[in-house]
Amino acid sequence: xxxxEKKHPLAIRWFHWINFPILLIMIWSGMLIYWANSVxxxxxxxxxxxxxxxxxxxxxxxxxxxxxxxxxxxxxxxWIFFLNGFLYVLYTLISGEWRYLIPNKHSFKEAWQVxxxxxxxxxxxxxVKKYNGAQxxxxxxxxxxxxxxxxxxxxxxxxxxxxWLTWLLGGYGFARFLHFILTIGYVLFFLVHIIQVIRAGWKxxxxxxxxxxxxxxxxxxxxxxxxxxxxxP
Amino acid sequence: MEKKTxxxxxxxxxxxxxxxxxxxxxxxxxxxxxxxxxxGLPPTNNRLPELTRDVxxxxxxxxxxFFSHKHLAxxxxxxxxxxxxxxxxxxxxxxxxDTEKWRLEVVSPTGKPxxxxxxxxxxxxxxxxxxxxxxxxxGWDQIVxxxxxxxxxxxxxxxxxxxxGTNEWYKYVGLETPDxxxxxxxDIESVLHPQTLLCFEVNNQPLPKLHGAPLRLxxxxxxxxKNLKRIGKMYxxxxxxxxxxxxxxxxxxxxx
Numbered sequence: 484x485x486x487x488e489k490k491h492p493l494a495i496r497w498f499h500w501i502n503f504p505i506l507l508i509m510i511w512s513g514m515l516i517y518w519a520n521s522v523x524x525x526x527x528x529x530x531x532x533x534x535x536x537x538x539x540x541x542x543x544x545x546x547x548x549x550x551x552x553x554x555x556x557x558x559x560x561x562w563i564f565f566l567n568g569f570l571y572v573l574y575t576l577i578s579g580e581w582r583y584l585i586p587n588k589h590s591f592k593e594a595w596q597v598x599x600x601x602x603x604x605x606x607x608x609x610x611v612k613k614y615n616g617a618q619x620x621x622x623x624x625x626x627x628x629x630x631x632x633x634x635x636x637x638x639x640x641x642x643x644x645x646x647w648l649t650w651l652l653g654g655y656g657f658a659r660f661l662h663f664i665l666t667i668g669y670v671l672f673f674l675v676h677i678i679q680v681i682r683a684g685w686k687x688x689x690x691x692x693x694x695x696x697x698x699x700x701x702x703x704x705x706x707x708x709x710x711x712x713x714x715x716p
Numbered sequence: 717m718e719k720k721t722x723x724x725x726x727x728x729x730x731x732x733x734x735x736x737x738x739x740x741x742x743x744x745x746x747x748x749x750x751x752x753x754x755x756g757l758p759p760t761n762n763r764l765p766e767l768t769r770d771v772x773x774x775x776x777x778x779x780x781x782f783f784s785h786k787h788l789a790x791x792x793x794x795x796x797x798x799x800x801x802x803x804x805x806x807x808x809x810x811x812x813x814d815t816e817k818w819r820l821e822v823v824s825p826t827g828k829p830x831x832x833x834x835x836x837x838x839x840x841x842x843x844x845x846x847x848x849x850x851x852x853x854x855g856w857d858q859i860v861x862x863x864x865x866x867x868x869x870x871x872x873x874x875x876x877x878x879x880x881g882t883n884e885w886y887k888y889v890g891l892e893t894p895d896x897x898x899x900x901x902x903d904i905e906s907v908l909h910p911q912t913l914l915c916f917e918v919n920n921q922p923l924p925k926l927h928g929a930p931l932r933l934x935x936x937x938x939x940x941x942k943n944l945k946r947i948g949k950m951y952x953x954x955x956x957x958x959x960x961x962x963x964x965x966x967x968x969x970x971x972x
Binding site for chain 2: 484485486487488489500504508516517519520522550551552554555556558559562641642643644645646650655656659689692693694695697698701
């Protein structure tokens with residue numbers, strides 16, 4: 484016998500693994516759209532540090548001149564992205580899973596400790612549990628970001644019909660910028676997520692597929708031997 | 717929070733692990749082939765597959781539920797308008813034009829002879845101005861200042877666009893440049909929107925050639941692609957008129 488820990492409910496595993504390729508399609512089609520007016524850059528005075536994105540990057544990914552295709556794909560897959568995210572939130576609320584995910588008053592201190600530990604600055608790691616403070620903050624933030632992508636998306640998709648939303652988000656141009664920044668946020672989240680999953684090891688990764696993680700072997704109590712008869716024949 | 721632990725036999729662990737991974741693999745392969753199937757769907761003559769168009773039509777029907785003539789594009793003070801509005805798109809306006817000889821042809825939906833309008837027939841209607849944020853489908857936007865007349869005033873004044881003997885509008889309006897190289901289709905609700913104008917001035921000056929002299933459409937509830945320059949012909953229909961960028965795979969509706 485082995486002791487196992489039940490980690491991820493089946494529904495959460497489905498939501499997670501559906502979201503991965505759908506988000507990838509949204510980012511890719513978004514890039515086809517962004518290319519047509521790729522104006523964002525990191526600039527200090529006149530010195531352009533980084534342009535989103537360099538021509539070579541676009542060329543390598545075959546991005547140029549695919550605006551129509553990008554828009555069509557974006558406006559089809561947005562439904563799956565939205566529905567999957569909506570059902571995930573609904574599920575966590577109904578199942579009570581949200582209790583593990585929402586940060587509490589200890590989360591921020593704990594997240595800081597995790598950060599110092601993972602950057603090899605401190606040896607101390609807070610007690611291991613389902614989601615540590617850093618995870619709680621990250622996994623909650625990503626849901627808020629998803630919500631942000633939806634509302635900034637609507638604000639630039641229908642800026643006249645949803646004029647109040649566009650206004651609330653700082654106008655058409657700023658809403659477009661926020662929509663872009665959120666996407667960069669997903670990419671950064673993805674990179675850190677991958678690094679952490681690798682660091683956590685195969686058993687942890689496997690639990691996102693199987694739902695459980697094997698913890699330790701439990702000694703099975705051996706059945707008592709029958710006493711040998713003492714009676715002499 | 718307490719951990720949910722259980723004690724499982726090795727056999728159970730092996731079985732559960734096997735089925736989970738098998739399911740994961742199947743779902744991944746299924747997902748991959750679904751994407752291959754979707755991206756391999758044959759395009760129609762408007763460059764997008766039927767299925768994609770169906771979803772875009774669905775999006776449009778949702779938009780119809782929210783669309784209202786009370787939803788107005790935000791307007792700005794004159795000082796905010798660009799001195800030199802950006803030029804983009806020269807299809808259908810490359811040839812020289814004699815604005816004196818220009819006429820707007822309105823085709824009769826019932827096969828009667830076309831009606832021809834001069835600029836002065838249009839300028840006879842109450843003048844309207846709009847300073848709004850023009851939005852290009854490429855993603856840029858710019859505050860511009862145009863003047864003209866309400867499209868709805870034009871249709872009402874000259875009794876155009878309604879089915880003969882009824883009070884019912886045709887569902888669509890088609891516009892084309894005089895050389896018919898650029899053309900757009902517009903739903904009637906957007907055409908009747910109070911901010912939809914037939915314009916003959918930009919920044920209070922007569923339209924220059926490349927801004928669409930002598931008469932152009934300004935329709936703030938749509939992307940720039942629908943704001944046809946140098947209108948030559950107008951017609952009405954219950955089916956969507958041909959649309960230049962729609963044929964290149966863009967959404968037909970593009971309502972903002």
